[in-house]
Amino acid sequence: MQNNMPLKYLQARHGEVAPGYLHPRFEPILRETRGVVIFHEQVMRLFDELTGCGLGKADVLQRHLGRPRDLPRIEEFVRRRALERGFPPALIAQVWRVLAGFGSFGFAKAHGAAFALPTYQSAWLKTHYPAEFLAGLLTHDPGMWPKDLIVAEARNLGVPVLGLDVQTSGLEYRVEELVDGSLGIRLALPELVGSSEAERARIARHQPFTSLQDFRNRVHPRKRTFEALARVGAPGLFRWL
Template sequence: MIAPLPTNCGDACRAQALRDLNDLDALAHDPRTIDLIRSGRTMGCFYIESPAMRSLLKRLDCSTYEMVVAASSIIRPGVAESGMMQAFIERHFDPSKIEYAHPALEETLYETYGVMIYQEDVLRVACRVGGLTLGEADLLRRAISAKGRGKETMDRLTAKFFASCRRGGIAEETAAEIWRQIASFASYSFCKGHSAAFAVLSFQCAYIKARWPAEFLASVLNNGGGFYGPAAYIQEARRFGLRVLGPDVNRSERRYTGDSAEGWLRVGLKAIRGMTRERTEPIVRARRERPYAGLEDFLARSGAGQEEARTLILAGALDCFGQTRPQLSLDLDLCFGQRPAAGQPEMFA
């Protein structure tokens, strides 16, 4: 699984990124990638871009691949709502707070500070403490998540769990607490392999963003964004010190473009409301022969009609001709032998 490479960062950039992204061990120890993740500057980076996830990365001071794997699971509703996410964070920074509901859980939950955060944890605890077979433990997991065999199966497995705890000398109160933890999040938890795969792709995205933020954010915008709308990613570009350049018929491509070395992100013509592929491709194609010299040259060679040209004027895409937008609008009407039109529609989709 490989993160989508920036589409416009040049052959050398793409070749280097492809080599590095395939070296997952080096990726997990890359200082720039880790710095970006631990600071929560991960907008656009797949599973770790939501506000809650970015906050969690900072709270955990997340500096390893393994911790990103864990974070990808503890952010899930079951762990968070059961109070175990907060317990995990506290124990991460203060090992003296690590405790196990029963000594038998230490070997099973040592890696996660005594907290069940993966589906595998539920299965192992149900087997080790509750005396269930692995098959029964999986039935329990599915029954809790309403994907199992119904109430009868759930009642049978619950009874067996508590009976096994009693035979093992586990206090009723302790057994009830273990059961509460199992039931509170089993329906929402990830298996560890799922979290690990999400973390790989998130690391790959973070690696690209740390090195080529302009190209990365251009690709995110071209792919329709992720958790956020386009305006949020534009603001993120500014936070990364990039100049955001408006649409320009003599410089913009159809899609967003960026150059991290030069420090800019440019809005593509497709971002303008109503400018479809059929309308923008002829504009870009004619421009590649030679730049447009002015409004009349643009109208003659681009195939744009009056309304398309007006839309581009109001969006600032014809500012490159050195005239004000009111003057361009007036000249446009004169070119088509009409009086100036009133009203300005919203420009950007």
């Protein structure tokens, strides 16, 4: 990332630029990723090609790239051995910048594959079932993105986000069909700040309600829960007032 590798990979992947392998001896190592260093295994093979150290030591070197105090020692070793193996100084400096930058973020090929599969699956779901996909994302809250960002993305995709309603909101985010046939996402009861888990469970269990008195008798809400519902303007409750 420090070396802008994602952009370089995408440009090469889509044919906007020709892959750059830095040196013909690196092409077998970097061909599958269009000349961009992505995986730990590639870093190990580059270390081995540059220094002849063997893959065992190369594995140790790539793991130590994330330790700033070790970088000068590794750099000195790489520059000295690469010169001995016939690489020109300018190329060594260029390759070292790539390797040193890789220490800030990198992963093994197996790790990349484990991410790639759910990434493609998620992209397909988001494209063909955006309401269902985002409702699931909001419910399970993986924590990588704040919920307001997910809600903004839903609106950007034309998926309405419906307010909390004691008649229809569940313990999870739900997909509801609107009068025009489109789909919206209904906010979930756990988003009602100030309510207890037991109160939310009773709301979900006793839906629907016929009146405010019916709601009170079956849910037994505390005053603060009524106040929380009033703050969010829950239409399924206050339409009886």
